[in-house]
């Protein structure tokens with residue numbers, strides 16, 4: 437039987453430095469077993485307030501040093517990349533370009549997990565347990581889901597146009613904790629927000645991450661972004677990567693084979709891989 441080509445990279449990986457469950461080297465060993473070409477570490481960048489899931493400010497240098505050391509140690513077997521998943525919070529987060537220069541990051545993943553209260557203090561934490569989503573929606577947006585979702589996408593759009601991350605992570609993650617309770621993804625106002633963000637992505641030449649984490653954790657029965665949105669990305673010629681958003685070495689290629697088939701059905705024939713500081717096409 438002819439050997440099937442498979443996705444052999446993952447650029448979205450969380451280790452013990454943030455909310456992952458293993459030392460970085462355990463992910464590398466698993467990546468080698470998976471026959472990966474490359475593995476990128478993307479700890480949650482430090483945040484200006486205490487939390488349980490991001491890298492601590494005090495650990496940032498050690499994190500960078502550790503990943504660079506591993507890159508050298510494994511150079512002959514696999515390419516290791518240093519990155520951060522940086523949360524964009526208007527007026528609060530450090531400029532992405534400054535972060536990249538300061539820490540010599542190979543690439544940047546941009547994400548919005550915390551929607552800034554447009555009229556006061558506090559954040560709507562859209563990830564994590566469902567109770568966070570429900571409580572924030574109530575306390576910050578008075579349960580006005582449309583205003584909450586509009587604020588989320590406005591923050592994503594502002595990140596794309598002002599920070600220009602190499603990769604935009606799970607850009608429709610706002611749907612995860614909704615689960616059809618406050619809105620339906622088929623509603624025209626939601627579809628319009630999604631389409632507009634896809635246009636902003638195209639305009640700013642960002643790579644869209646196709647993220648499988650919802651499926652293998654059972655938190656959302658579909659990809660981030662969904663198949664319909666990916667169809668629009670394809671129409672606009674937006675390049676993609678596939679990532680597991682791994683928090684455990686066993687996650688590294690979770691649901692990749694099925695995702696590859698979905699992408700081929702949409703029309704995609706290649707994904708982006710990082711080679712010599714350039715994102716090049718890798719045939720799938």
Ligand SMILES: [Zn+2]
Nearest residue numbers: 521547605606
């Ligand atoms: Zn994330």
Ligand SMILES: [Zn+2]
Nearest residue numbers: 448450521681
């Ligand atoms: Zn992540």
